[in-house]
Amino acid sequence: MAVWALGINHTTAPLDLRGRFAFAIDQVEPTLRSLRESLSRQPEAAILSTCNRTEIYCAGDHGDIDNTIDWLAHSGGVSPDMLRSHAYTMQGGQAARHAFRVASGLDSMVLGEPQILGQMKDAVRVADEAGALGTTLNQLFQRSFAVAKEVRSSTEIGAHSISMAAAAVRLAGQLFEDLGEIRVLFVGAGEMIELAATHFAARNPKSIAIANRTLERGEKLASRFGGEVMRLADLPSRLHEFDAVVSCTASTLPIIGLGAVERALKARKHRPMFMVDLAVPRDIEPEVKALEDVYLYTVDDLANVVQTGQANRQAAVAQAEVIIDAGVQSFLHWMDQRSTVPLIQQLNAQADEWRLMEVARARKMIARGENVDEVLEALSRGLTQKMLHGAMAELHTGDATARERATTAIKHFFLRKER
Numbered sequence: 001m002a003v004w005a006l007g008i009n010h011t012t013a014p015l016d017l018r019g020r021f022a023f024a025i026d027q028v029e030p031t032l033r034s035l036r037e038s039l040s041r042q043p044e045a046a047i048l049s050t051c052n053r054t055e056i057y058c059a060g061d062h063g064d065i066d067n068t069i070d071w072l073a074h075s076g077g078v079s080p081d082m083l084r085s086h087a088y089t090m091q092g093g094q095a096a097r098h099a100f101r102v103a104s105g106l107d108s109m110v111l112g113e114p115q116i117l118g119q120m121k122d123a124v125r126v127a128d129e130a131g132a133l134g135t136t137l138n139q140l141f142q143r144s145f146a147v148a149k150e151v152r153s154s155t156e157i158g159a160h161s162i163s164m165a166a167a168a169v170r171l172a173g174q175l176f177e178d179l180g181e182i183r184v185l186f187v188g189a190g191e192m193i194e195l196a197a198t199h200f201a202a203r204n205p206k207s208i209a210i211a212n213r214t215l216e217r218g219e220k221l222a223s224r225f226g227g228e229v230m231r232l233a234d235l236p237s238r239l240h241e242f243d244a245v246v247s248c249t250a251s252t253l254p255i256i257g258l259g260a261v262e263r264a265l266k267a268r269k270h271r272p273m274f275m276v277d278l279a280v281p282r283d284i285e286p287e288v289k290a291l292e293d294v295y296l297y298t299v300d301d302l303a304n305v306v307q308t309g310q311a312n313r314q315a316a317v318a319q320a321e322v323i324i325d326a327g328v329q330s331f332l333h334w335m336d337q338r339s340t341v342p343l344i345q346q347l348n349a350q351a352d353e354w355r356l357m358e359v360a361r362a363r364k365m366i367a368r369g370e371n372v373d374e375v376l377e378a379l380s381r382g383l384t385q386k387m388l389h390g391a392m393a394e395l396h397t398g399d400a401t402a403r404e405r406a407t408t409a410i411k412h413f414f415l416r417k418e419r
Contacts, residue, residue: 001136001338002063005095006072006087007048007055010109013086015300019281020076023049024250025122029130031075036132038071039064044134046127046141048102050119051192051248051280051299052109057099059136065089096331099140100324103148105157109299110164110306111313112157115191117148139334147327154323155316165195167305168276168297169203172244175274175295179203182274186210187235187247187255189217192278196246201225209242211235213249236260240267248278256284258291265293276302351387358382388414 008018023031028047035056036042043060056068073083090098098107103120105112124141127133133141151157162170169179176182184205186193189212201208208227211234212218218229230238232255239245239260249255256275261284265273275296277284282298289296362379366372391414394406 001059001061001335002091003057003059003095003136003140003335004063004065004068004089004091005055005057005098006065006068006089007053008083008087009053009055009107010300010303012088015280015282015298016286017076017078017086018052018054020078021049021054021072022051022280023047023054025126028123028126032127032130032132034075035068035071039067044137045132046123046137048120048123050116051278053102053107055102057095057137057140059134059140063091065091092335093328093332096140096143097324097328099144100147100327103141103144104151104320104324105148106151106317106320106324109303110162112159112316113163114152114158115163115195117145118191121145136335136338140331143327143331147324150323151320155319157313157316157320159313159316162306163195163199164192164278164299164302164306165199167302168196168246168278169199170305171276171295171297171302172200172274173203175272176243179205181206182243183207183241184209184244184246185239185242186221187232187245187283188212188249188279189214189221190248190250192248193246194221196248196276196278197221197225197227200244200246205244236263240264242273243271244274244276245284246276246278247283249283251279251283252281254282254285256288258285258287261288261291261294265291268293354383354386358386 008021010018028049032045032047035047036045039058039060041060043058043064045059046057048055048057056072058064058068069083069087069089070080072087073080076083088098101107103117105114105116108116120141124133124138127137172182173179179200180203182205184200184207186197186208189210193210197208197210208222208225209230210218210222210227211230211232212221213232215229215231222229235256239256240263245256247256261273261275270293272293272295275284275288275294277296277298280299284296288294358379361382362375365375365378391406391410395403395410398406
Protein backbone atom coordinates (compact mmCIF):
# COMPACT_ATOMS: atom_id res chain seq x y z
CA MET A 1 0.00 0.00 0.00
CA ALA A 2 1.37 3.41 -0.99
CA VAL A 3 0.54 6.75 0.66
CA TRP A 4 1.09 10.05 -1.13
CA ALA A 5 0.21 13.69 -0.70
CA LEU A 6 0.48 16.90 -2.69
CA GLY A 7 -0.53 20.46 -2.06
CA ILE A 8 0.06 24.18 -2.24
CA ASN A 9 0.11 26.59 0.69
CA HIS A 10 0.88 30.14 1.75
CA THR A 11 4.64 29.55 1.48
CA THR A 12 4.66 28.01 -2.01
CA ALA A 13 1.87 29.70 -3.97
CA PRO A 14 0.48 33.25 -4.26
CA LEU A 15 -3.03 34.01 -3.05
CA ASP A 16 -4.65 34.18 -6.49
CA LEU A 17 -3.24 30.78 -7.47
CA ARG A 18 -4.44 29.27 -4.17
CA GLY A 19 -7.86 30.71 -4.95
CA ARG A 20 -8.08 28.53 -8.06
CA PHE A 21 -7.85 25.42 -5.92
CA ALA A 22 -10.05 26.44 -2.99
CA PHE A 23 -12.92 24.00 -2.40
CA ALA A 24 -15.88 24.94 -0.20
CA ILE A 25 -16.93 22.16 2.18
CA ASP A 26 -20.01 21.33 0.07
CA GLN A 27 -17.81 20.97 -3.03
CA VAL A 28 -15.44 18.43 -1.51
CA GLU A 29 -17.60 15.29 -1.91
CA PRO A 30 -18.18 15.64 -5.69
CA THR A 31 -14.57 16.75 -6.09
CA LEU A 32 -13.36 13.62 -4.31
CA ARG A 33 -15.52 11.51 -6.59
CA SER A 34 -14.01 13.18 -9.66
CA LEU A 35 -10.47 12.71 -8.32
CA ARG A 36 -10.89 9.01 -7.55
CA GLU A 37 -12.54 8.29 -10.90
CA SER A 38 -9.60 9.94 -12.69
CA LEU A 39 -7.02 7.71 -10.96
CA SER A 40 -6.48 4.00 -11.50
CA ARG A 41 -8.16 1.64 -9.02
CA GLN A 42 -9.90 4.53 -7.20
CA PRO A 43 -7.54 5.04 -4.23
CA GLU A 44 -8.55 6.27 -0.80
CA ALA A 45 -8.56 10.07 -0.85
CA ALA A 46 -9.17 13.17 1.28
CA ILE A 47 -8.98 16.88 0.45
CA LEU A 48 -8.01 19.57 2.97
CA SER A 49 -8.87 23.07 1.72
CA THR A 50 -8.41 26.22 3.84
CA CYS A 51 -7.56 29.85 3.13
CA ASN A 52 -3.85 28.99 3.42
CA ARG A 53 -3.64 25.57 1.75
CA THR A 54 -5.18 22.95 -0.48
CA GLU A 55 -3.84 19.43 0.03
CA ILE A 56 -4.75 16.01 -1.34
CA TYR A 57 -3.94 12.82 0.58
CA CYS A 58 -4.25 9.42 -1.14
CA ALA A 59 -3.57 5.76 -0.40
CA GLY A 60 -3.62 2.96 -2.95
CA ASP A 61 -1.88 -0.09 -4.31
CA HIS A 62 0.71 2.13 -6.00
CA GLY A 63 1.69 5.80 -5.84
CA ASP A 64 0.06 7.96 -8.50
CA ILE A 65 1.44 11.45 -7.84
CA ASP A 66 1.83 12.50 -11.49
CA ASN A 67 -1.78 11.72 -12.37
CA THR A 68 -2.97 13.37 -9.16
CA ILE A 69 -1.10 16.55 -10.14
CA ASP A 70 -2.56 16.40 -13.65
CA TRP A 71 -6.08 16.12 -12.23
CA LEU A 72 -5.60 19.00 -9.77
CA ALA A 73 -4.06 21.23 -12.45
CA HIS A 74 -7.01 20.56 -14.75
CA SER A 75 -9.51 21.33 -11.96
CA GLY A 76 -7.84 24.70 -11.38
CA GLY A 77 -7.45 25.57 -15.04
CA VAL A 78 -3.65 25.71 -15.04
CA SER A 79 -0.97 23.61 -16.70
CA PRO A 80 0.60 20.71 -14.76
CA ASP A 81 4.00 22.38 -15.11
CA MET A 82 2.66 25.59 -13.58
CA LEU A 83 1.20 23.65 -10.66
CA ARG A 84 4.40 21.66 -10.15
CA SER A 85 6.39 24.87 -9.82
CA HIS A 86 4.30 25.82 -6.76
CA ALA A 87 3.33 22.43 -5.32
CA TYR A 88 4.99 20.05 -2.89
CA THR A 89 4.68 16.28 -3.16
CA MET A 90 5.43 13.56 -0.61
CA GLN A 91 5.22 9.80 -0.29
CA GLY A 92 5.29 7.29 2.54
CA GLY A 93 6.91 8.58 5.72
CA GLN A 94 7.27 12.10 4.32
CA ALA A 95 3.52 12.29 3.65
CA ALA A 96 2.78 11.05 7.19
CA ARG A 97 5.21 13.55 8.71
CA HIS A 98 3.60 16.39 6.77
CA ALA A 99 0.10 15.39 7.90
CA PHE A 100 1.26 15.23 11.53
CA ARG A 101 2.96 18.66 11.27
CA VAL A 102 -0.13 20.22 9.68
CA ALA A 103 -2.44 18.81 12.37
CA SER A 104 -0.08 20.06 15.10
CA GLY A 105 0.01 23.60 13.71
CA LEU A 106 3.70 23.46 12.79
CA ASP A 107 3.03 24.17 9.11
CA SER A 108 0.59 27.04 9.67
CA MET A 109 1.07 30.74 9.00
CA VAL A 110 0.31 31.19 12.70
CA LEU A 111 2.66 28.71 14.34
CA GLY A 112 0.78 26.45 16.73
CA GLU A 113 -2.71 27.71 15.85
CA PRO A 114 -5.43 25.16 16.70
CA GLN A 115 -7.94 26.02 13.94
CA ILE A 116 -6.26 23.77 11.35
CA LEU A 117 -6.94 20.68 13.47
CA GLY A 118 -10.69 21.29 13.30
CA GLN A 119 -10.46 21.91 9.56
CA MET A 120 -8.58 18.63 9.11
CA LYS A 121 -11.21 16.77 11.13
CA ASP A 122 -13.91 18.27 8.89
CA ALA A 123 -11.98 17.10 5.80
CA VAL A 124 -11.76 13.56 7.20
CA ARG A 125 -15.47 13.53 8.07
CA VAL A 126 -16.44 14.59 4.54
CA ALA A 127 -14.09 12.00 2.99
CA ASP A 128 -15.61 9.32 5.20
CA GLU A 129 -19.18 10.34 4.30
CA ALA A 130 -18.20 10.27 0.61
CA GLY A 131 -16.94 6.69 0.97
CA ALA A 132 -13.41 7.78 0.02
CA LEU A 133 -11.73 7.02 3.35
CA GLY A 134 -10.31 3.54 3.85
CA THR A 135 -8.31 1.83 6.58
CA THR A 136 -4.94 3.35 5.67
CA LEU A 137 -5.94 7.03 5.45
CA ASN A 138 -8.18 6.64 8.49
CA GLN A 139 -5.17 5.39 10.45
CA LEU A 140 -3.03 8.24 9.11
CA PHE A 141 -5.48 10.92 10.19
CA GLN A 142 -6.45 9.37 13.54
CA ARG A 143 -2.76 9.17 14.38
CA SER A 144 -2.38 12.80 13.21
CA PHE A 145 -5.06 13.86 15.67
CA ALA A 146 -3.44 11.89 18.49
CA VAL A 147 -0.02 13.42 17.76
CA ALA A 148 -1.54 16.92 17.60
CA LYS A 149 -3.19 16.37 20.99
CA GLU A 150 0.10 15.25 22.51
CA VAL A 151 1.97 18.21 21.00
CA ARG A 152 -0.67 20.61 22.33
CA SER A 153 -0.63 19.12 25.85
CA SER A 154 3.11 18.43 26.16
CA THR A 155 4.63 21.61 24.66
CA GLU A 156 4.01 25.35 24.63
CA ILE A 157 3.62 25.46 20.86
CA GLY A 158 0.48 27.59 21.14
CA ALA A 159 1.92 30.06 23.64
CA HIS A 160 2.25 33.70 22.51
CA SER A 161 0.32 32.85 19.34
CA ILE A 162 -1.28 35.76 17.44
CA SER A 163 -4.23 34.71 15.30
CA MET A 164 -5.22 36.20 11.98
CA ALA A 165 -8.18 37.84 13.71
CA ALA A 166 -5.98 39.36 16.41
CA ALA A 167 -3.58 40.59 13.74
CA ALA A 168 -6.45 42.38 11.98
CA VAL A 169 -7.35 44.18 15.19
CA ARG A 170 -3.70 45.17 15.73
CA LEU A 171 -3.50 46.68 12.24
CA ALA A 172 -6.78 48.53 12.72
CA GLY A 173 -5.38 49.98 15.93
CA GLN A 174 -2.46 51.40 13.97
CA LEU A 175 -4.85 53.28 11.64
CA PHE A 176 -7.54 54.46 14.05
CA GLU A 177 -6.65 56.31 17.22
CA ASP A 178 -9.60 54.84 19.14
CA LEU A 179 -11.24 51.58 18.05
CA GLY A 180 -14.13 52.44 20.33
CA GLU A 181 -15.14 55.14 17.83
CA ILE A 182 -15.32 53.01 14.67
CA ARG A 183 -18.14 51.17 12.96
CA VAL A 184 -17.21 47.61 11.89
CA LEU A 185 -18.83 45.51 9.18
CA PHE A 186 -18.24 41.76 8.98
CA VAL A 187 -19.11 40.07 5.69
CA GLY A 188 -19.88 36.37 6.15
CA ALA A 189 -20.79 34.39 9.27
CA GLY A 190 -18.32 31.50 9.29
CA GLU A 191 -15.71 30.49 11.85
CA MET A 192 -13.11 33.03 10.72
CA ILE A 193 -15.59 35.92 10.89
CA GLU A 194 -16.75 34.72 14.31
CA LEU A 195 -13.15 34.85 15.55
CA ALA A 196 -12.59 38.29 14.03
CA ALA A 197 -15.84 39.65 15.50
CA THR A 198 -14.87 38.30 18.93
CA HIS A 199 -11.54 40.15 18.83
CA PHE A 200 -13.02 43.41 17.58
CA ALA A 201 -15.93 43.24 20.04
CA ALA A 202 -13.40 43.09 22.88
CA ARG A 203 -12.34 46.64 21.87
CA ASN A 204 -15.94 47.93 22.17
CA PRO A 205 -16.40 49.53 18.74
CA LYS A 206 -19.23 52.04 18.23
CA SER A 207 -21.25 49.47 16.23
CA ILE A 208 -21.01 46.04 14.68
CA ALA A 209 -22.93 44.77 11.65
CA ILE A 210 -23.02 41.34 10.00
CA ALA A 211 -23.76 41.01 6.28
CA ASN A 212 -24.51 37.46 5.25
CA ARG A 213 -26.25 35.62 2.46
CA THR A 214 -28.37 33.73 5.01
CA LEU A 215 -30.05 36.17 7.40
CA GLU A 216 -30.80 33.54 10.04
CA ARG A 217 -27.14 32.66 10.49
CA GLY A 218 -26.16 36.33 10.39
CA GLU A 219 -28.74 37.18 13.07
CA LYS A 220 -27.42 34.45 15.34
CA LEU A 221 -23.88 35.82 15.15
CA ALA A 222 -24.97 39.48 15.39
CA SER A 223 -26.98 38.77 18.55
CA ARG A 224 -23.83 37.59 20.30
CA PHE A 225 -22.21 40.99 19.88
CA GLY A 226 -25.22 43.26 20.10
CA GLY A 227 -24.92 44.04 16.40
CA GLU A 228 -27.29 44.37 13.47
CA VAL A 229 -27.67 42.07 10.49
CA MET A 230 -28.03 43.07 6.85
CA ARG A 231 -28.42 41.36 3.50
CA LEU A 232 -25.47 41.05 1.15
CA ALA A 233 -27.61 42.75 -1.49
CA ASP A 234 -27.68 45.90 0.69
CA LEU A 235 -23.91 46.01 1.08
CA PRO A 236 -23.06 48.38 -1.85
CA SER A 237 -25.55 51.02 -0.70
CA ARG A 238 -24.42 50.90 2.94
CA LEU A 239 -20.67 50.33 2.58
CA HIS A 240 -19.91 54.01 3.24
CA GLU A 241 -21.30 53.71 6.79
CA PHE A 242 -18.41 51.56 7.99
CA ASP A 243 -14.84 52.46 8.94
CA ALA A 244 -13.61 48.86 9.00
CA VAL A 245 -14.71 45.94 6.83
CA VAL A 246 -13.64 42.34 7.43
CA SER A 247 -14.76 39.80 4.83
CA CYS A 248 -14.51 36.03 4.61
CA THR A 249 -17.10 34.14 2.57
CA ALA A 250 -17.06 31.03 0.39
CA SER A 251 -17.92 33.02 -2.74
CA THR A 252 -15.95 32.03 -5.84
CA LEU A 253 -16.06 35.62 -7.14
CA PRO A 254 -15.37 38.99 -5.43
CA ILE A 255 -18.45 40.42 -3.70
CA ILE A 256 -16.99 43.89 -2.99
CA GLY A 257 -15.95 45.56 -6.22
CA LEU A 258 -13.79 48.57 -7.02
CA GLY A 259 -16.80 50.68 -8.05
CA ALA A 260 -18.66 50.06 -4.80
CA VAL A 261 -15.64 51.08 -2.72
CA GLU A 262 -15.06 54.22 -4.84
CA ARG A 263 -18.68 55.29 -4.27
CA ALA A 264 -18.36 54.57 -0.56
CA LEU A 265 -15.22 56.73 -0.30
CA LYS A 266 -16.96 59.58 -2.09
CA ALA A 267 -19.89 59.40 0.33
CA ARG A 268 -17.42 59.33 3.24
CA LYS A 269 -15.67 62.44 1.88
CA HIS A 270 -12.56 60.27 1.62
CA ARG A 271 -12.29 59.43 5.30
CA PRO A 272 -10.04 56.32 5.41
CA MET A 273 -11.42 52.80 5.31
CA PHE A 274 -9.71 49.76 6.79
CA MET A 275 -10.46 46.51 4.91
CA VAL A 276 -9.36 42.95 5.56
CA ASP A 277 -10.01 40.20 3.02
CA LEU A 278 -9.55 36.81 4.72
CA ALA A 279 -11.16 34.85 1.89
CA VAL A 280 -9.53 32.56 -0.67
CA PRO A 281 -10.55 33.17 -3.44
CA ARG A 282 -10.72 36.91 -2.78
CA ASP A 283 -13.89 38.63 -1.57
CA ILE A 284 -12.58 42.12 -2.40
CA GLU A 285 -11.27 43.03 -5.86
CA PRO A 286 -7.47 43.48 -5.66
CA GLU A 287 -7.67 46.84 -7.50
CA VAL A 288 -9.22 48.32 -4.34
CA LYS A 289 -5.77 48.28 -2.73
CA ALA A 290 -4.61 51.02 -5.09
CA LEU A 291 -7.20 53.51 -3.81
CA GLU A 292 -5.56 56.28 -1.81
CA ASP A 293 -7.87 56.23 1.21
CA VAL A 294 -8.24 52.45 1.55
CA TYR A 295 -5.98 50.21 3.64
CA LEU A 296 -6.64 46.72 2.30
CA TYR A 297 -4.96 43.63 3.76
CA THR A 298 -5.20 40.01 2.54
CA VAL A 299 -4.31 36.83 4.41
CA ASP A 300 -0.81 37.01 2.91
CA ASP A 301 -0.38 40.64 4.00
CA LEU A 302 -0.98 39.56 7.60
CA ALA A 303 1.95 37.12 7.52
CA ASN A 304 4.50 39.47 9.11
CA VAL A 305 2.12 40.48 11.89
CA VAL A 306 1.29 36.93 12.96
CA GLN A 307 4.98 36.01 13.16
CA THR A 308 5.28 38.03 16.38
CA GLY A 309 6.31 35.71 19.18
CA GLN A 310 7.66 33.13 16.73
CA ALA A 311 11.09 33.05 18.37
CA ASN A 312 9.51 32.32 21.76
CA ARG A 313 8.00 29.14 20.33
CA GLN A 314 11.05 27.64 18.61
CA ALA A 315 12.02 25.53 21.65
CA ALA A 316 8.49 24.10 21.65
CA VAL A 317 8.87 23.29 17.93
CA ALA A 318 11.91 21.11 18.68
CA GLN A 319 9.90 19.23 21.33
CA ALA A 320 6.99 18.84 18.93
CA GLU A 321 9.22 17.42 16.20
CA VAL A 322 10.37 14.66 18.56
CA ILE A 323 6.76 13.70 19.22
CA ILE A 324 6.04 13.77 15.48
CA ASP A 325 9.09 11.58 14.72
CA ALA A 326 7.78 8.94 17.10
CA GLY A 327 4.34 9.15 15.51
CA VAL A 328 5.77 8.71 12.01
CA GLN A 329 7.81 5.65 13.03
CA SER A 330 4.73 4.12 14.65
CA PHE A 331 2.65 4.70 11.50
CA LEU A 332 5.33 3.22 9.22
CA HIS A 333 5.56 0.17 11.48
CA TRP A 334 1.79 -0.24 11.20
CA MET A 335 2.07 0.07 7.40
CA ASP A 336 4.75 -2.64 7.30
CA GLN A 337 2.56 -4.93 9.34
CA ARG A 338 -0.38 -4.27 7.01
CA SER A 339 1.59 -5.80 4.12
CA THR A 340 1.58 -9.21 5.88
CA VAL A 341 -2.15 -9.21 6.64
CA PRO A 342 -3.20 -11.12 3.46
CA LEU A 343 -0.63 -13.85 4.18
CA ILE A 344 -1.75 -14.10 7.81
CA GLN A 345 -5.35 -14.42 6.66
CA GLN A 346 -4.39 -17.19 4.22
CA LEU A 347 -2.46 -19.08 6.90
CA ASN A 348 -5.36 -18.84 9.34
CA ALA A 349 -7.83 -20.00 6.67
CA GLN A 350 -5.61 -22.98 5.72
CA ALA A 351 -5.09 -23.99 9.37
CA ASP A 352 -8.83 -23.71 10.03
CA GLU A 353 -9.59 -25.90 7.02
CA TRP A 354 -7.20 -28.60 8.29
CA ARG A 355 -8.67 -28.37 11.80
CA LEU A 356 -12.25 -28.77 10.54
CA MET A 357 -11.27 -31.78 8.40
CA GLU A 358 -9.61 -33.59 11.31
CA VAL A 359 -12.43 -32.76 13.73
CA ALA A 360 -14.99 -34.14 11.24
CA ARG A 361 -12.95 -37.33 10.85
CA ALA A 362 -12.67 -37.70 14.65
CA ARG A 363 -16.43 -37.33 15.07
CA LYS A 364 -17.03 -40.09 12.55
CA MET A 365 -14.64 -42.38 14.45
CA ILE A 366 -16.42 -41.65 17.73
CA ALA A 367 -19.78 -42.34 16.07
CA ARG A 368 -18.46 -45.76 15.01
CA GLY A 369 -17.65 -46.47 18.66
CA GLU A 370 -13.85 -46.33 18.42
CA ASN A 371 -11.74 -45.80 21.52
CA VAL A 372 -11.50 -42.11 22.55
CA ASP A 373 -7.74 -42.27 23.15
CA GLU A 374 -7.22 -43.71 19.67
CA VAL A 375 -9.43 -40.96 18.19
CA LEU A 376 -7.41 -38.24 19.93
CA GLU A 377 -4.16 -39.84 18.78
CA ALA A 378 -5.42 -39.90 15.17
CA LEU A 379 -6.61 -36.29 15.42
CA SER A 380 -3.26 -34.98 16.65
CA ARG A 381 -1.30 -37.10 14.14
CA GLY A 382 -3.49 -35.89 11.26
CA LEU A 383 -3.01 -32.23 12.15
CA THR A 384 0.74 -32.68 12.60
CA GLN A 385 1.13 -34.37 9.22
CA LYS A 386 -0.84 -31.66 7.45
CA MET A 387 1.23 -28.92 9.11
CA LEU A 388 4.57 -30.57 8.26
CA HIS A 389 3.73 -31.85 4.79
CA GLY A 390 4.90 -28.70 2.96
CA ALA A 391 8.17 -28.50 4.91
CA MET A 392 8.96 -32.19 4.34
CA ALA A 393 8.26 -31.85 0.63
CA GLU A 394 10.69 -28.92 0.34
CA LEU A 395 13.44 -30.95 2.04
CA HIS A 396 13.04 -33.84 -0.42
CA THR A 397 12.74 -31.88 -3.69
CA GLY A 398 14.67 -29.25 -5.62
CA ASP A 399 18.41 -28.69 -5.92
CA ALA A 400 20.94 -28.31 -3.13
CA THR A 401 20.56 -24.52 -2.97
CA ALA A 402 16.78 -24.76 -2.63
CA ARG A 403 17.11 -27.44 0.07
CA GLU A 404 19.62 -25.29 1.96
CA ARG A 405 17.20 -22.32 1.93
CA ALA A 406 14.37 -24.62 3.05
CA THR A 407 16.53 -26.07 5.85
CA THR A 408 17.31 -22.57 7.20
CA ALA A 409 13.66 -21.51 7.07
CA ILE A 410 12.38 -24.72 8.67
CA LYS A 411 14.90 -24.49 11.52
CA HIS A 412 13.81 -20.87 12.08
CA PHE A 413 10.09 -21.58 12.12
CA PHE A 414 9.87 -25.07 13.64
CA LEU A 415 13.02 -25.73 15.70
CA ARG A 416 13.60 -22.46 17.55
CA LYS A 417 13.47 -22.74 21.33
CA GLU A 418 10.76 -20.83 23.17
CA ARG A 419 12.17 -18.09 25.42
